[in-house]
Amino acid sequence: MGTKATQLRQTTPPTGRSPPAPVRAVAHGWRDPSSNRFNQSNRCPTAWQARHVGPRGASLAPRVADARSGEPPVAEEALEGDLDGLPLPPLSKGPPLVGDFFTFIANQTQYSVERVKELGPVFRLKIFGFNCVVITGDANLRRVLQDERDLLKAVTTKAQLFLQGSSSLSVLDGPPHTRVRRLTAPSFSMAALGTHISDIQATAMDFFSEWAEQPSVKFTDEARRLTFRVISDDILGMDLSAGEAQLIADFTKYIRGIFSFGINLGPFTKYGRAVRSKERMLKSVDKGLEEAKRAAEAGGGGTRGPKLLEKLWKFRDEETGERLTEDEIRDQVLLLLVAGYATTANTLIFLMLELGRNPQVLERLREEQAAVVAAHGPGMSLEALEAMPYAEACVKEGLRVNVVVHGPPRKVVTDFEIEGYRVPAGWTAFPLIGHVTKHGDSRWPGEHDVFNPDRHLTEEGRKPGSWVPFGLGPHVCLGRNLSILEAKIFLATLARYFEASINDLYPEYRTQPREPKDGLPITFTRRSIE
Numbered sequence: 001m002g003t004k005a006t007q008l009r010q011t012t013p014p015t016g017r018s019p020p021a022p023v024r025a026v027a028h029g030w031r032d033p034s035s036n037r038f039n040q041s042n043r044c045p046t047a048w049q050a051r052h053v054g055p056r057g058a059s060l061a062p063r064v065a066d067a068r069s070g071e072p073p074v075a076e077e078a079l080e081g082d083l084d085g086l087p088l089p090p091l092s093k094g095p096p097l098v099g100d101f102f103t104f105i106a107n108q109t110q111y112s113v114e115r116v117k118e119l120g121p122v123f124r125l126k127i128f129g130f131n132c133v134v135i136t137g138d139a140n141l142r143r144v145l146q147d148e149r150d151l152l153k154a155v156t157t158k159a160q161l162f163l164q165g166s167s168s169l170s171v172l173d174g175p176p177h178t179r180v181r182r183l184t185a186p187s188f189s190m191a192a193l194g195t196h197i198s199d200i201q202a203t204a205m206d207f208f209s210e211w212a213e214q215p216s217v218k219f220t221d222e223a224r225r226l227t228f229r230v231i232s233d234d235i236l237g238m239d240l241s242a243g244e245a246q247l248i249a250d251f252t253k254y255i256r257g258i259f260s261f262g263i264n265l266g267p268f269t270k271y272g273r274a275v276r277s278k279e280r281m282l283k284s285v286d287k288g289l290e291e292a293k294r295a296a297e298a299g300g301g302g303t304r305g306p307k308l309l310e311k312l313w314k315f316r317d318e319e320t321g322e323r324l325t326e327d328e329i330r331d332q333v334l335l336l337l338v339a340g341y342a343t344t345a346n347t348l349i350f351l352m353l354e355l356g357r358n359p360q361v362l363e364r365l366r367e368e369q370a371a372v373v374a375a376h377g378p379g380m381s382l383e384a385l386e387a388m389p390y391a392e393a394c395v396k397e398g399l400r401v402n403v404v405v406h407g408p409p410r411k412v413v414t415d416f417e418i419e420g421y422r423v424p425a426g427w428t429a430f431p432l433i434g435h436v437t438k439h440g441d442s443r444w445p446g447e448h449d450v451f452n453p454d455r456h457l458t459e460e461g462r463k464p465g466s467w468v469p470f471g472l473g474p475h476v477c478l479g480r481n482l483s484i485l486e487a488k489i490f491l492a493t494l495a496r497y498f499e500a501s502i503n504d505l506y507p508e509y510r511t512q513p514r515e516p517k518d519g520l521p522i523t524f525t526r527r528s529i530e
C-alpha cells in the first residue's frame with residue numbers, strides 16, 4: 001500500500017512562540033557559614049534537624065483538625081504561636097491582598113517553575129490573605145496523595161457540594177469514597193472498555209469525515225464535541241445529540257460554577273448560571289437513566305452489549321451484594337460527563353499542534369498504522385490498540401508537554417511536616433502533579449518542552465517515574481484508560497485516512513482552559529491511499 005507523503009503543514013512562521021525557558025542547574029540550598037559548604041538538605045539547619053526527627057515522611061504530632069473542616073482557611077496570625085519550632089514553608093510574595101492568585105491560577109505549572117528554583121520544592125502562597133502550600137517533588141507527591149492518605153482531603157465548598165452532588169467521587173473521601181469507587185471502577189477496566197472500541201472508532205471516523213467536508217473547522221470546539229459524543233453516547237449510552245450544543249454550553253458554565261465563589265445572583269454570577277445549567281443537564285441525565293433502567297429490566301445489552309449507564313445500574317459487588325443507589329449513579333454520571341470530555345479534548349488540541357510542528361511524528365504514526373491494519377484489519381480492538389506503542393507514546397508525551405490538570409486542590413486535615421517545614425491543618429494544599437510530570441522527571445532534565453514520544457519507548461522511559469498526569473492515590477483518574485484509548489483511536493484514524501493543515505502552529509493562548517485563542521482552525525482532507 002503506497003502512501004502519499006503529505007503531512008500537517010505549517011503556513012505561518014513561528015513568530016509568536018516564546019522561546020523555551022533556559023535550563024539552569026540550580027542548587028537550592030543553605031550555605032553553612034562555618035564550613036562554607038552546601039547543606040545537603042538544601043534547607044536551613046532548623047528545618048534540616050526537624051526533617052530528621054523520626055522516619056522520613058512521618059507526620060509530626062498529627063493533630064486531627066476535623067473540627068476545622070468546612071471552616072474558611074486559617075489566617076497566618078492564628079498559627080504563629082503554634083509552630084513547635086518548625087518554620088512555615090517559605091513564602092512566595094505576591095501583590096498585596098490578591099497575592100499571587102491570578103498568576104498562579106493562570107498556569108500553576110509554569111508559575112511554579114521559577115518559584116521552585118528560588119524557594120525549593122515546597123513553598124507557601126497567599127491568596128486573598130489565606131495560606132496555601134504548593135507541593136512539588138515526586139516523593140512528596142506520592143507521600144501526600146498516596147501513602148499518607150489522612151494528611152489531605154478533597155476540597156469541597158458548599159457550591160461544589162450542591163453542584164456536584166454529595167455522593168460524587170470527587171467530593172467523597174475515606175470509606176464512602178472507597179465504596180463508590182469500588183462499585184464504579186470495574187466499568188473502567190481495559191476489558192470493560194474493550195466493548196466500546198468499535199463505537200468510538202465509528203464516531204471518530206464520522207467526525208473526521210464531517211470535518212473533511214468543510215473548508216476548515218474550529219478544532220477547539222470540534223474536539224469538545226467529539227469527546228462529549230464519545231463519553232455521552234459511546235460510553236454512557238445516552239443519546240444527547242439533539243440538544244448537544246446547548247448541553248456542552250451548559251457543561252462549560254457548570255464547570256466554571258464549580259470553581260466559582262459560590263454566590264448565587266442568578267444569571268449575574270458564575271455560580272448562579274451553573275445552578276440553572278445543572279437543572280437543564282439533570283433533565284437529560286434523568287432521561288438517560290430511565291432508558292438505562294428500562295433496558296436493564298428488559299434484559300438489556302443490545303447487539304453490542306450494555307453501555308456504562310446500564311452496567312452501573314446492574315452492577316452488584318460480588319462479596320457484599322452492594323450496589324449504587326439511583327442518586328449515587330446520577331452524581332457519578334454528571335461527574336463522568338464533566339471529567340470525561342474537556343480534559344481529553346484539550347489533549348487532542350495540543351496533540352494536533354505537536355503533530356503539525358513535528359511532521360516526522362505523523363509519518364511514524366502512519367507507518368505504525370500500516371502495520372497494524374496489515375496484522376489486525378481495519379477494525380480496532382484491544383489487541384490492535386496494544387499493537388500501537390508509538391501512538392501510545394505520542395499520547396503520553398502530549399500529556400507530559402501539555403499539562404491538562406495542574407494540581408488537584410486539597411484541604412490539609414492534620415498538621416504535618418514536609419521538607420522540614422510545618423504545614424498546619426486548615427491550609428489549602430496544591431500537590432502539583434503537572435509540575436512533577438513536566439519538570440520534575442530526572443530521566444530527562446532540561447528537555448521539558450521538547451515533544452519527543454521516543455522517550456517513553458526506552459526501557460527507562462517505560463517506567464512510570466514522575467509521569468503522573470492522572471494523579472495518584474485513591475482519587476487517581478477513573479477515566480485514565482479511556483482517555484488514552486480514545487486519544488489513540490483519534491490518532492490512528494487521522495494517520496490512516498486523513499491529512500490536516502494548520503494555519504498557525506504557534507498561536508496565542510487563552511487561559512482556563514489553556515487553548516489557542518483563535519480556536520485552532522484546521523483543514524482536514526481525505527488522504528489518498530493507493
Ligand code: HEM
Pocket residue numbers: 169170171181231335336339340341343344347404405408409433469470471472474475476477478479480482483
Ligand atoms: C487527558 C484526560 C484526563 C486527565 C489529564 C485527567 C486527570 C485527572 C486527575 C488528575 C484526577 C485526580 C483529581 C484528584 O486527585 O482530585 C482525575 C480524577 C477523575 N477523572 Fe480524570 N482525567 C482525564 C480524563 C478523564 C476521563 C475521560 C474520565 C471519564 C470518563 C475521567 C474521570 C475522572 C473521575 C471520575 C475522577 C474522580 C476520581 C475520584 O475522585 O475517585 N477523567 N482526573
